[in-house]
Amino acid sequence: MAFHEKEVPADAPVAQKVLAWVDSRFPLTSSIKAHLTEYYAPKNLNFWYFFGSLAIVVLALQIITGIFLVMNYKPDAAKAFESVEYIMREVPWGWMIRYLHSTGASMFFVVVYLHMFRGLIYGSYRKPRELIWIFGCAIFLCLMGEAFFGYLLPWGQMSYWGAQVIVNLFSAIPFIGPDLSLWLRGDYVVGDATLNRFFAFHVIAIPLVLIGLVAAHIIALHEVGSNNPDGVEIKENLDANGRPVDGIPFHPYYTVHDVFGLGVFLMIFACIVFFAPEMGGYFLEANNFIPANPLQTPPHIAPVWYFTPFYSMLRATTTNFLLPLWIFLAVILGMFAKSSSDKKVKGVCAAIAVVLAAGFYMFDAKFWGVVIMGGSVVIMFFLPWLDKSPVKSIRYRPQFHKYIYGVFVVSFIILGYLGIEPPSPVFEKISQICTIYYLGFFLAMPFWSKLGTFKPVPTRVTFKSH
Secondary structure (H helix, E strand, O other), rough: OOOOOOOOOOOOOOHHHHHHHHHHHOHHHHHHHHHHHEEEEEOOOOOHHHHHHHHHHOOOOOOHHHHHHHOOOOOOOHHHHHHHHHHHHHHOOOEEEEEEEEHHHHHHHHHHHHHHHHHHOOOHHHHOHHHHHHHHHHHHHHHHHHHHHHHHHOEEEHHHHHHHHHHHHHHHHOOOHEEEEEEEOOOOOOHHHHHHHHHHHHHHHHHHHHHHHHHHHHHHHHHHHHOOOOOHHHHHOOOOOEEEEEEEHHHHHHHHHHHHHHHHHHHHHHHHHHHHOOOOOOOOOOOOOOOOOOOOOOOOOOHHHHHHHHHHHHOOOOOOHHHHHHHHHHHHHEEEEEHHHHHHHHHHHHHHEEEEEEEHHHHHHHHHHHHHHHHHHHHHHHHHHHHHOOOOHHHOOOHHHHHHHHHHHHHHHHHHHHHHOOOHHHHHHHHHHEEEEEEEHHHHHHHHHHOOOOOOOOOOOOOOOO
């Protein structure tokens, strides 16, 4: 298509002329209309829908504060800890920038966990939003990588040994594990090469991927439309002008709505930054204010709280846990085989059970712990195809479904708490039970999600003005 300059009256204001000049070369106005002023969202979005916009705000905060931190940080094993201390003590407002960044890291995971929970209870991963959910899970995976690589950079005692433990876990992977661990470290021990690699991943590589995924997530969302607590597709009920009857423009209605939520969030955020930046050791551990010492291992090594549920699953996978784990997986496979009339499916399920039995015998618990820890995140990618419920929202599901979701949340919180605490025989058993329930929640979802009596879903959203 040939280029055409957008015409405006000769006596038009300068601002209008500039906008026309830009629109002729870049779809500024049309993009604003498509993604903001003329993007229609359901009118019944509630409290749980704050956290998507909050996640974008925290992402921007992390990028901005990270830029200022990098200006004074030295990715050198001999100077890294000193440079962080210099930022805290000598750089004007450096202490606040550091605390904004460290608090932002934890609050990022808070809003992301709550955002994902909203998607879970309201079925925001169901058709036609499968790709939105996949992008969201990929964002979560990138966040975990970003947090892990950034965790080493202060070069404190807990940072150093936490990275040492996590990197060594990759060595449990058969055949490629040792070489993979060596590549991640850049050396045979965690040292200067490791710090430089982690710095590159944290500052450049993963943020670029993360920003791309966030953009894809938002574009996909605006293509199919937002979900709502009722799970009703508002695009299926349009007025004479082609606008959803149960929809309202995102701007100004939800921009004002989200600004209110942002105000409350920033007050909480500020209270943490100025009065409790360490949060009792959960956001910043006391050992990280001590320089890394390769010759002195801390009494108890534990990751930051947002990793602890998955770390707890790793620790729960011991040698004596492999047999109960195999029995559990064999039962799940048996359920899939029984539910299918296809002999090929039955054969595949039997073959997987045999392979798992052989694998549990051949490979040690450390390897399977890594598999369980990684699988507990990867399995969320398949949620759109695991949920067989005829309705999306928890509002219209049987009562026992709510109990299943409730126990799942409690189990996840327990796993998070146990991951922080030193290991013990009692905690190990509790972690194993919670791990089984976590895996069962997803793997058995094709069966329990379609059971019970479901309430009729309204044709229009239920909404009360306030």
